[in-house]
Amino acid sequence: MNSVDFLLTNKDITYKIRTEIKRLGRPIPDLIISKTDVGKSRNYSRNFNSSVYDRFKWLCGCPKRNKMFCFICLVMGGNQSAWTQEGVLGKVDVRQQLDSAYREKYKTPQ
Numbered sequence: 118m119n120s121v122d123f124l125l126t127n128k129d130i131t132y133k134i135r136t137e138i139k140r141l142g143r144p145i146p147d148l149i150i151s152k153t154d155v156g157k158s159r160n161y162s163r164n165f166n167s168s169v170y171d172r173f174k175w176l177c178g179c180p181k182r183n184k185m186f187c188f189i190c191l192v193m194g195g196n197q198s199a200w201t202q203e204g205v206l207g208k209v210d211v212r213q214q215l216d217s218a219y220r221e222k223y224k225t226p227q
Contacts, residue, residue: 120144121179121204124191135192143177143188145170150183150206179204
């Protein structure tokens with residue numbers, strides 16, 4: 118019930134169900150997201166690291182879509198963005214995307 122897929126496909130969720138979803142907690146699966154950058158002397162590979170869930174407590178993942186979402190926004194009906202609609206793949210620096218999303222979400226300066 119607390120899967121991202123369930124939250125995306127069931128828009129009319131009762132308060133009781135939302136409370137239960139919140140109690141169950143956010144889904145934090147290992148995702149298969151990687152990117153290879155070409156450097157001057159060698160290639161660099163970046164892979165998804167599940168420790169990012171520890172730093173961003175609002176972040177959740179969907180193994181079916183292999184993308185990241187804002188759990189709070191999905192459960193409570195937040196603004197319409199990539200974090201609530203199609204998910205974020207993280208093909209660029211994931212930490213940079215998350216820092217930017219965090220600043221936007223909580224209106225903190227850089």
